Amino acid sequence: MKADAVKISDGVYWVGTYDWDIRSYHGYTLKGTTYNAYLVFGTEKVALIDNVYPGTSAQMWGRIKDAFEKEGRKYNIDVIVQNHVEKDHSGALVEITKKFPESNIYCTEVAVEGLKKHYTGLKDAPFKVVKSLESVDLGGKTLTFLEAPLLHWPDSMFTLYGEEGILFSNDAFGQHLCYTKRFDNEIPENVLMDANQKFYANLITPLSKLVLKKFEQVISLGLLENIKMIAPSHGQIWTDPMKVISAYQDFATGKCKNKATIVYDTMHYSTQKMAHAFAEGLLSEGIDVVIYNLHNDERSEIVKDILDSKAVLFGIPTINDQPYPSIGDLMYYLRGLRFDRTGLKKLAITFGSMGGKGGAAKLIGKDLKECGFEVLDDSYEVIYVPKEEELEKCYNAGKRLGIKLN
Numbered sequence: 001m002k003a004d005a006v007k008i009s010d011g012v013y014w015v016g017t018y019d020w021d022i023r024s025y026h027g028y029t030l031k032g033t034t035y036n037a038y039l040v041f042g043t044e045k046v047a048l049i050d051n052v053y054p055g056t057s058a059q060m061w062g063r064i065k066d067a068f069e070k071e072g073r074k075y076n077i078d079v080i081v082q083n084h085v086e087k088d089h090s091g092a093l094v095e096i097t098k099k100f101p102e103s104n105i106y107c108t109e110v111a112v113e114g115l116k117k118h119y120t121g122l123k124d125a126p127f128k129v130v131k132s133l134e135s136v137d138l139g140g141k142t143l144t145f146l147e148a149p150l151l152h153w154p155d156s157m158f159t160l161y162g163e164e165g166i167l168f169s170n171d172a173f174g175q176h177l178c179y180t181k182r183f184d185n186e187i188p189e190n191v192l193m194d195a196n197q198k199f200y201a202n203l204i205t206p207l208s209k210l211v212l213k214k215f216e217q218v219i220s221l222g223l224l225e226n227i228k229m230i231a232p233s234h235g236q237i238w239t240d241p242m243k244v245i246s247a248y249q250d251f252a253t254g255k256c257k258n259k260a261t262i263v264y265d266t267m268h269y270s271t272q273k274m275a276h277a278f279a280e281g282l283l284s285e286g287i288d289v290v291i292y293n294l295h296n297d298e299r300s301e302i303v304k305d306i307l308d309s310k311a312v313l314f315g316i317p318t319i320n321d322q323p324y325p326s327i328g329d330l331m332y333y334l335r336g337l338r339f340d341r342t343g344l345k346k347l348a349i350t351f352g353s354m355g356g357k358g359g360a361a362k363l364i365g366k367d368l369k370e371c372g373f374e375v376l377d378d379s380y381e382v383i384y385v386p387k388e389e390e391l392e393k394c395y396n397a398g399k400r401l402g403i404k405l406n
């Protein structure tokens with residue numbers, strides 16, 4: 001198909017694809033995303049950095065053809081860089097190697113194994129294993145590789161086009177957005193930063209310590225000041241790298257807003273009344289409050305707000321001697337994300353309505369401790385519909401928490 005390449009710098013083009021229709025990706029809700037691939041034209045060689053999700057490659061081929069026409073160059077890719085194994089960045093790799101059998105695939109040693117496990121067509125592919133600070137010269141343009149194990153998979157690496165200071169960071173610094181403009185400053189800033197936060201919360205949170213280590217390494221190698229642009233594999237390209245780097249530093253060190261997230265579910269609206277009373281108490285102390293109802297809202301959005309909240313309040317009624325089960329989905333997710341990996345524990349309060357012995361609030365309090373939260377109180381349980389004085393107790397508890405957070 002015919003599709004235009006987007007020039008992002010001298011001899012560098014975005015040749016990725018729009019996925020307009022995707023609404024859920026490994027449980028992450030989104031309204032479309034982009035799979036960003038980039039072509040870098042040196043005087044001698046041409047490199048393709050990352051590629052696209054299986055089934056979307058027609059767009060990419062259209063853009064690649066367009067970029068070659070724009071540059072007036074012979075249609076040949078010499079260097080294939082695969083920063084990460086995951087299918088949304090490697091789905092066209094077999095096609096690419098078939099079209100350009102003379103080209104090498106530059107990736108980490110771990111990536112070779114991962115790619116072979118994903119694609120039988122790569123059994124005898126011409127891999128070229130690279131290590132940190134090894135380079136390939138394209139002629140006037142140098143690509144330098146930086147291994148980034150576990151950021152976010154064991155195979156991950158970054159590629160730096162040194163002369164122009166463009167960091168091809170793959171998933172790091174990405175956002176699931178599907179705008180038709182490619183740069184950060186071409187879309188509303190709040191939308192960009194919100195998408196960045198959601199991406200960090202869901203994919204990078206458990207890696208916070210590694211993020212800080214990687215920043216230290218990049219600084220000690222003197223690379224940071226050279227980075228003028230960050231071109232991730234999803235969403236917008238950062239022309240202001242420090243904006244996203246400082247956001248990552250804040251997230252990775254557990255810096256929070258004066259904010260609390262309340263998450264609840266309810267069968268007959270009693271727990272909801274309690275949630276609203278806690279919210280009013282927090283608001284009376286000037287704390288920002290975000291409320292999610294587990295019946296309507298899903299985990300990938302909820303954790304975005306937990307990320308920069310100092311406290312989280314969980315309200316769950318008891319059913320069959322257990323917490324209402326919708327909390328289980330979120331709880332398993334929190335257990336993996338481990339918001340305390342920053343070294344700081346978020347405060348938590350649990351509450352809920354019951355009809356008999358109750359116990360849900362205590363049970364989820366125990367689970368939350370195991371997930372790395374500091375549970376302040378797990379005893380706010382009321383029988384059936386909360387009375388005015390019981391709601392006042394919730395309000396006062398919210399207020400006390402607000403004072404603590406200020």
Ligand SMILES: Cc1cc2nc3c(=O)[nH]c(=O)nc-3n(C[C@H](O)[C@H](O)[C@H](O)COP(=O)(O)O)c2cc1C
Binds near residue numbers: 356358
């Ligand atoms: C199917 C069912 C099972 C329940 N099991 C229990 C239980 O085991 N222990 C208890 O204390 N309450 C139990 N309850 C009572 C609820 O916890 C109670 O109605 C509570 O007020 C519901 O809070 P909500 O209005 O926020 O949904 C049960 C309710 C239902 C509908």
